Amino acid sequence: MTDPRESADGARPGDGPAPAPGGRAAARAAARRAGRRSSRRGRRKPVSRLRRVLRTTAICTAVTVVVAAGAGAWFYEHLNGNIHSVSLSDGANGDVGGKEKADAFGRTPINILVIGSDGRNNATDCKLGGGCGSATSTSGRNADVEMVVHVSADRSNATVMSIPRDTITTVPACKNPDTGAATPGYRGMINSALAYGPACQVATVHQLTGIPIDHFVMLDFSGVVKMSDAVGGVSVCVSDDVYDTYSHLKLAKGRHTLKGEAALEFVRSRHGFGDGSDLGRTYAQHTFLSAMIRKFKSAGTLTNPAAVYRLADAATKALTVDTGLGSVNRLIGLANDLDKVPSKRLIFTTMQTGPDPTDPNRVVVGKGATELFATIADDQPLTTADGAKTKPSGAATSAAPSPTVPAAQITVRVQNGTGIGGRATAIAAALTAKGFAPGTSAGNAPAPAASTTLTYGPSQKDQAQTVARALGLPAAHLKQGAVAGLTLVIGADWRTGSAFPGGTAAATPADTKAAVSNAHAQTADQGSSCAQVSHFKTVSVGGVPMTPSQAYAVSTKKKDSAP
Structure with missing residues (x-):
């Protein structure tokens, strides 16, 4: 602000007469005035540049937000559009899987039937499944993988129970809403119920086990390939050299990272592991799934945006689910619930079986299975807080458990x-x-x-x-x-x-010790365990029966499934 005592030329009263124009004094005064004007112009210039920078930044930020929001909306709608969902009540008269009961705090468990279909209903699955030689080979599908996934009401533990596909049971009356195929009910292999729709498969498992089934998740051959690729491969170990001439799995003894078709060959192999039956296949699948779960939980898998996108895109394209899981938000909620369970408290089991009296190639529910069913239906944990298998609980712990009769x-x-x-x-x-x-x-x-x-x-x-x-x-x-x-x-x-x-x-309360007896129980944190290769002559090369290891040794021209 200008001092009111100053004159127009900047001199103050009492300073004496103004210097005459010209000379050194005039030059100095002119320099001072020019300096002040230059200084004022210099101070204004950075302010103007800062304003321009801020305006540009604001515009870029706004554009970024709009683009990101649009990409997020596109991503969400894209994933939702991938999902194929089916009602559990389609053609099956209401809640075919029963209803869960809440605990004392109002929380309910989650029970999901995971179905692996052998359907060859498109060119990709035909190729991966070994071809579609006739019209009948594409007319239906079987549930060759069936796992009941139980997540406890408090989300502290989980049980995965495999049901061998060779199990003989009663399939209830069902009608497939998509194909119109219907049955009044029959006694046969449990995997055949899928021909009448996923709801029929859920109803059959619920009827066999008494376990309420809230949801189902189904994937086919190509789905296994997509999922294993999306996570960058799954690390598994085999106890010996193995060549399953049926599923085409060929691996040297030791640890391998399986992707794509190699992963599919591993989870489909029933002649390479165990006793060469479907039981051996369930054991190998547990090894594979345990490794995949550890991969999901490992640092980097779920924190890498590109990896998350690949996984989400592959999963939503690969899966058919019930309408209760038919949105991205619901699948995310399910994933969060599963992620809360520590690996040491996620236990894999296989339903105990006995030989079918009428067919040596089939099995029926065996000793201990009813106890296993009851622990799941009653939301009883099969592991303790430290990951160890549980001992008999409730009334069964106060006295010796009563004998279990099949x-x-x-x-x-x-x-x-x-x-x-x-x-x-x-x-x-x-x-x-x-x-x-x-x-x-x-x-x-x-x-x-x-x-x-x-x-x-x-x-x-x-x-x-x-x-x-x-x-x-x-x-x-x-x-x-x-x-x-x-x-x-x-x-x-x-x-x-x-x-x-x-x-x-x-x-x-069910006897949890009996529930895990002969159920091939293992927790998901057991990363050092290897899938046990069969020592029986379960395969053949050139018509000669061999063990999978012998077949590996003589098939030198056959390329290994993975390095």
Whole structure:
């Protein structure tokens, strides 16, 4: 601000007369005035440049935000568009998989049926699956991989139970809404139910195990290839040289990173591992999935945007899911729930089996399986906080566990005391579907019954407990009689359904030690374990039966599946 005492030329009163124009004094005054003007211009110039920079930055930032938002929206819509979803109630009369029950805090477990389809319904799957030689080879599909994935209500632990595809069970009445194919129900291999749609496969597994199934996830041959490539390969170990001449898997002893078709050959191999049956294949699949889970959880996989995009894009393209999982948000929610479970508390098991009395090439539900089913249905953990397998819990820990009798050895007389037609038939069918003896029968009770009772003969309490656990029947409904045999009278307190109302929580806790016995249990953190190559002559080369290791040794011209 200008001093009011200053004159127009900048001199102050009392400074004396102004210097005459010209001379050194005038030159100095002119220089001072020019300096002040130059200084003022110099101070304004950086401010103007800063404003231009800020304006440019703001415009670029705004454009970046708009582009990023547009890309995010495109990415979200793109992934949603990839997902193929199917209703679990299509053609199957409502909730075919049952309903989960909440715990004391209102939390519910998650049970998902993972299905690996052998369908050859497109050119890619035909090539990967070994060709489509005829019209019948593309007319249907089987669930050659079936795993029940259970995540506990508190998300602290999880169980993955494989069901061998060779299991014989009762397939319920179903209709495929896509093809119109229908069945009134039959007894056959469990994997055949997929021909009548994913909902039928879910209904069949639920009927066999009594485990509520909330969701399903299905992928085909090409889906396995896409997923293994998306994660950059999966590291697995084989105990010996192996060549499965059927799945074409050929690996030298040791550790390998499997991608693409090599990964598919590994998870499809049933002649290379174990005893050469489908049981051996489930064991190898657990090794593969454990390694994939460790890869997901490893540093870098889920923090790399490019890797996340490849994985998300591959997953949504590869999977068919139920409508309850049919959006990116729901799949992300499921992934978050699974990610909460530590690897040491995620246990892989295989349903215990026994030989089918009518066919040596097939299996039925075996000893311990009903206990395994019950632990999952009752949300009981099979690992402790440190990752060790659990010991018997609940009532089973206070005394020696009662002997477990295989369901296949138990025959039940089911009698209807409700006055509602068909109740005994429905429960008898549910029992045989769970693997109980085919001699299980249905009929009417001598008189109406207000409550349900299961009467057992002398020394048959263990059999009665197996039946009670399969049906969710509380121990208070069991009583000993004087006559041999088991008689289940359905009372007025059980008017609908194949599981006793509210009975699961009240039923005696399953023996978790029996549940993992002979179930080939292993946790996902066991990274050093190798898939055990079969020592049986399960393959052949030139018509000569050989072990997979012998086949590897003589097939020198066959290229290995992975280095």
